[in-house]
Amino acid sequence: xxxxxxxxxxxxxxxxxxxxxxxxxxxxxxxxxxxxxxxxxxxxxxxxxxxxxxxxxxxxxxxxxxxxxxxxxxxxxxxxxxxxxxxxxxxxxxxxxxxxxxxxxxxxxxxxxxxxxxxxxxxxxxxxxxxxxxxxxxxxxxxxxxxxxxxxxxxxxxxxxxxxxxxxxxxxxxxxxxxxxxxxxxxxxxxxxxxxxxxxxxxxxxxxxxxxxxxxxxxxxxxxxxxxxxxxxxxxxxxxxxxxxxxxxxxxxxxxxxxxxxxxxxxxxxxxxxxxxxxxxxxxxxxxxxxxxxxxxxxxxxxxxxxxxxxxxx
Amino acid sequence: xxxxxxxxxxxxxxxxxxxxxxxxxxxxxxxxxxxxxxxxxxxxxxxxxxxxxxxxxxxxxxxxxxxxxxxxxxxxxxxxxxxxxxxxxxxxxxxxxxxxxxxxxxxxxxxxxxxxxxxxxxxxxxxxxxxxxxxxxxxxxxxxxxxxxxxxxxxxxxxxxxxxxxxxx
Numbered sequence: 001x002x003x004x005x006x007x008x009x010x011x012x013x014x015x016x017x018x019x020x021x022x023x024x025x026x027x028x029x030x031x032x033x034x035x036x037x038x039x040x041x042x043x044x045x046x047x048x049x050x051x052x053x054x055x056x057x058x059x060x061x062x063x064x065x066x067x068x069x070x071x072x073x074x075x076x077x078x079x080x081x082x083x084x085x086x087x088x089x090x091x092x093x094x095x096x097x098x099x100x101x102x103x104x105x106x107x108x109x110x111x112x113x114x115x116x117x118x119x120x121x122x123x124x125x126x127x128x129x130x131x132x133x134x135x136x137x138x139x140x141x142x143x144x145x146x147x148x149x150x151x152x153x154x155x156x157x158x159x160x161x162x163x164x165x166x167x168x169x170x171x172x173x174x175x176x177x178x179x180x181x182x183x184x185x186x187x188x189x190x191x192x193x194x195x196x197x198x199x200x201x202x203x204x205x206x207x208x209x210x211x212x213x214x215x216x217x218x219x220x221x222x223x224x225x226x227x228x229x230x231x232x233x234x235x236x237x238x239x240x241x242x243x244x245x246x247x248x249x250x251x252x253x254x255x256x257x258x259x260x261x262x263x264x265x266x267x268x269x270x271x272x273x274x275x276x277x278x279x280x281x282x283x284x285x286x287x288x289x290x291x292x293x294x295x296x297x298x299x300x301x302x303x304x305x306x307x308x309x310x311x312x313x314x
Numbered sequence: 315x316x317x318x319x320x321x322x323x324x325x326x327x328x329x330x331x332x333x334x335x336x337x338x339x340x341x342x343x344x345x346x347x348x349x350x351x352x353x354x355x356x357x358x359x360x361x362x363x364x365x366x367x368x369x370x371x372x373x374x375x376x377x378x379x380x381x382x383x384x385x386x387x388x389x390x391x392x393x394x395x396x397x398x399x400x401x402x403x404x405x406x407x408x409x410x411x412x413x414x415x416x417x418x419x420x421x422x423x424x425x426x427x428x429x430x431x432x433x434x435x436x437x438x439x440x441x442x443x444x445x446x447x448x449x450x451x452x453x454x455x456x457x458x459x460x461x462x463x464x465x466x467x468x469x470x471x472x473x474x475x476x477x478x479x480x481x482x483x
Contacts, residue, residue, distance in 0.1 A: 015327065016320075045396045053394035057427035059407065059420045063344050072427070075394060113345065119399040120407060121420075123343060131346050132334075139326060141317055157317070166323055174334065181338045181350040188341075189354040198453055200356040206456060207362070210449070211405070212369045231456055 014254075015166045019296060021159035024167060025095070025146030026297035028137060032093025034289040035105075035130065036086060041286055042126060043082055043112045051075045060121025062114045073115055081111050092137075095147020102138045106131065126283060129290045132174045140167035171293040176251040179269075183247035195240035198233060205230040208280040226279045246272060253294065266291045361459060365405060366447040372404045378425065379441035388439070393428050408444040408466055418442075418468035419477060433475055440470040 055072040058065065065071075085108035091101035113127055141163055143149045144156050186194045194200045209226040229235060246269060256262050270288040277285035318326070337347035375387035390400035403421065410417040421442055431438040443466065450460040 011324075015323075045398060048396060049394050050391075054392070054428050054430075056393050056395050057424045059403065059417075059424045073394070110345075117345075119395050120402040122402065123345075125348055125350065125352055128346060128348055135346075139318065144317075162320060162323075163317065166327065170327060170330070173331070177334065177338070178348075178350060181348070182352075182354075184338075185349050185351045185354040186356075189351065190356040193358045194354070194356045197358070199358075200353060202453065203356065203362055204353060206451065207364050210364060210366055210451075212367055227456065233454075 015169045016162035017165055018161075019165040019168045020161065020298060021145040021164045022298045022301075023296050024140065024142050024159065024164040026301050027168060027292055028095065028098070028142040029093050029146060030292055030297060030301075031133065031137075031289065032089055034286075034292070035089050035093075038130065038286045038289060039082070039085055039089065041283065043085075043116065046078050046112065046116060047082060049073075049075050049078065051079060056119060058118035061118045064110065065114050065118055070114070073119070078112070078115060081108050084108055085112065095143050095149050098143025098147055098149050099138060102134055106134050106138065109134075126287065129175055129178055129287060133171045133290060133293065136167045136170050136174075142167065168293055171290070172254060175290055175293060176254055179247045179250035183244060186244075186247075195244045196237050198230075198236050199240045201239050201243070202230045202236045204280050223279060229279070243272075259295065262294050266294060360453065361450040362453055362456075363448065363450050365409065366449050367401070367405045368445075368447075371445060372401055376404065376408070376421075376425070377443040378439045379443075380436065381438045381440050382436040384437075388425055388429075388442075393425065404444055405446065408442070408468070409446055409464065419474045422468060422470055422474060423478065433470075433478060438470075442468045 053075055055074060057072045058070075061070065085105060088101045088104035088108065091097060092105055109127055109131055113124070116122070117124055141159055144153075145159055145164075150156055186200075190200065205226040209223045209230070250269075253262060253265055256265070266288070270291070273282075273284045273287055276282040334347065336342075338349045341349045341351070343349055343351055373389075375389035375392070377385060378388045379385050390397060393400070395403070407417045407421060422439060425439050425442065426432075429437075429439070445463065445465050448462050448464050449458050451457065452459050
């Protein structure tokens with residue numbers, strides 16, 4: 001094999017094989033439905049604001065609000081944008097005006113995230129993986145299979161394996177890269193000290209446990225479990241090592257073909273996010289919805305529908 | 315939109331991967347690009363220095379003094395922000411780590427512009443105050459070795475007035 005052919009073979013072998021049209025359609029459906037509670041968790045607090053109250057002048061605007069000259073929150077617009085987001089997400093899941101729906105979902109995410117992050121100058125990263133999945137779906141033919149659009153246009157050309165596979169593989173690559181960049185960022189910013197000898201994990205556990213401690217620190221510790229865990233040096237070292245292994249090793253999942261091993265690894269990552277939420281309040285708890293991209297959902301969907309039908313019969 | 319041909323997909327994938335990886339390597343962190351820098355910075359120290367806030371005090375709001383000398387509490391309801399955002403404004407932005415940051419100006423600006431006050435108005439907020447505790451804990455046993463109360467005051471200055479005018483209406 002000539003040298004230039006090998007990269008092309010690796011590229012084509014990775015991106016253009018492995019999934020069917022049904023896989024892509026079902027990913028769109030399941031991901032779309034699971035985005036609904038995700039949106040609610042991320043933006044629900046904004047709905048508690050008074051739509052007829054003051055328009056808060058943002059302290060530190062997100063870059064595109066700066067570019068567009070958006071200075072203040074429009075409290076009447078936020079609930080409307082949220083409603084549009086939910087409707088568009090549902091339309092995407094159902095596959096109705098699919099491409100337009102996905103575009104509207106992305107637009108609403110940009111707006112609502114911009115609002116949320118501009119109040120106090122936060123930079124939240126929870127929507128990065130879902131947004132990139134949506135961008136990839138936007139470029140794909142996910143609306144041409146298992147959708148209202150495809151039923152309305154029966155003559156649409158069936159998806160070839162390469163057309164169904166590349167969006168899913170691209171999503172897998174982005175998600176794996178995201179976690180890998182997390183490990184690289186910690187090593188670049190802090191070196192190995194982040195991961196051992198207590199490290200950042202101990203610092204965050206303690207900080208989140210005592211943050212709202214009030215005048216009497218002991219009596220008003222928000223999370224005594226976090227504080228107790230932080231006092232165990234060996235446990236902090238183990239958690240640090242596991243974090244490094246999980247994040248730096250995440251791309252290896254791209255080489256794992258066995259579904260059971262993938263599932264075990266991703267369940268472990270899911271537990272990591274759940275623990276983060278319970279112990280330090282990091283709201284990545286629903287981010288495991290993106291892990292759908294690592295599985296062929298055709299057999300999963302078949303199993304679920306079979307179980308559902310047999311339960312209905314009985 | 316017509317279905318993409320394979321060549322077009324190849325170009326899209328190549329450009330997309332270049333963009334996201336370049337952003338990560340260049341430490342670019344503007345949505346939708348990132349280098350996943352959350353919680354990445356850690357400086358080993360013997361003591362953990364942390365801020366401890368009183369939720370009830372935060373609920374009472376920021377103490378604001380107007381140009382005419384009157385004082386009031388500015389709450390999250392006055393500003394129409396969520397509880398979490400107000401807590402961050404209080405707990406973190408009122409006590410910026412970098413003394414040279416513009417956060418004092420930003421807070422005074424946001425409060426005044428939200429409440430609809432111009433610099434010449436007698437109700438214009440010229441001072442914001444807040445209180446917080448700073449504790450130092452020993453890492454080995456998390457015992458408190460030092461505790462101090464911090465009171466911060468951010469005053470409106472001539473520099474802030476110039477910045478306000480430079481920004482326009």
